[in-house]
Amino acid sequence: MTARPSGQAGRSTASGGLAGLGLVAFVDETVFHQLLHWHHFYDRSTADAGLVSDGIFHAFGFVAVVTGLFLLADLRRRRTLVVGRWVGGVLLGAGAFQLYDGLVQHKVFGLHQIRYGVDLVAYDVTWNVLAAVLLLAGAVVTLRARPAAVTA
């Protein structure tokens, strides 16, 4: 066993994951809702389950980014931050939220679409492929940053 316990790496992943998840929620809100006005605050086709899902994820995103960054500060203070794990966590969290937003919220719950008055297929494919790329990159970065102790 090395000096760096794998529990610390797990905390780095968790901290990055929370920050990444919150970051995407934040980008979604500012870029697509406020700046581009592609997304709508509410559209007539939204079901009640969609409203609840949206509310929980919106609220969770806000608190997640704050929590993730404070965890990061704590890991740094203790000098137990595994940077690769943290970056991997950010990508994983971002990809997971993007995929949930693209598949479950936009499609299953029908909670607003990416854009209105255009053919959606290209947008949906881009959205979800981007999510998959983020997840894949997150997995690669995380695995490469795996502490040596695990193979022992």
Next chain:
Amino acid sequence: MTHEHPAGTVDLLAVLGPVVGLVALAAYALAVVASRRRGRSWPLSRSLAWTAGCLTATAAVSGPLATASTMSWTAHMAGHLLLGMLGPLLLVLGGPVTLALRALPVTGARRLSRVLRSRPLRVLTEPSVAAVLDVGGLWLLYATPLLALAHAHPGVGLLVHAHVLLAGHLFSAVMVGRDPLPHRRGTRHLLVVLVLALAAHDVLAKRLYAYGYAPMSMADLPQGAQLMYYGGDAVDLLLAVLVCLRWYRAGGRSGQRQLHLERPRPGPQGVLG
């Protein structure tokens, strides 16, 4: 409910609001003086927070904003954010209970701390109970005809406003207060309750936007609902930062202090907080 007199509601609150605000300010100032006399200083920042809280809450029920709120959802929601969220947060940061414990004579302070440990307060300061009282009250207000009733009847209006302020105060105190509580839940517990409370607040705002509020028709409902949604986010972001800051200052994960990593903190640490 056959006759409406919305003007009466505003008048009653517009008079009572500033009176309560002034009494709260005066009582706090007297307590600060009493605490000083006993040789214990009181931080100026807390006095400023309390003063700002009194002004914020009063502005919500009296003056131009309160007058406009009977005709505009945007003004109404601005008032809701000031009275139920921002005002209470500022009041809580003023640490009124700690100040009272310092200012009161010994018997009074003992009595107050007995009340603080009593069973009802133990239940009320459970985070999920405080959250239900706070956001649940809002659901009752905006998802039933209660709001229209409060506008039509001054007495109901008064009770509703008092509840919004007190429940908001309770929720802020449980989340980020510096005052002693019967028991304080862990950071993770607080954050989960905060997420759920904010989610319930967001869903209510969107529901209002989507379905409207049939008992009262004012044209700017979409703007009002969005102000509720994003304004609630802003205050809750502040709450989340304050909850996490307390955790960080207490030493972070596991609560162990690693002294060689800790920078010395200026000033004494609040023992009661």
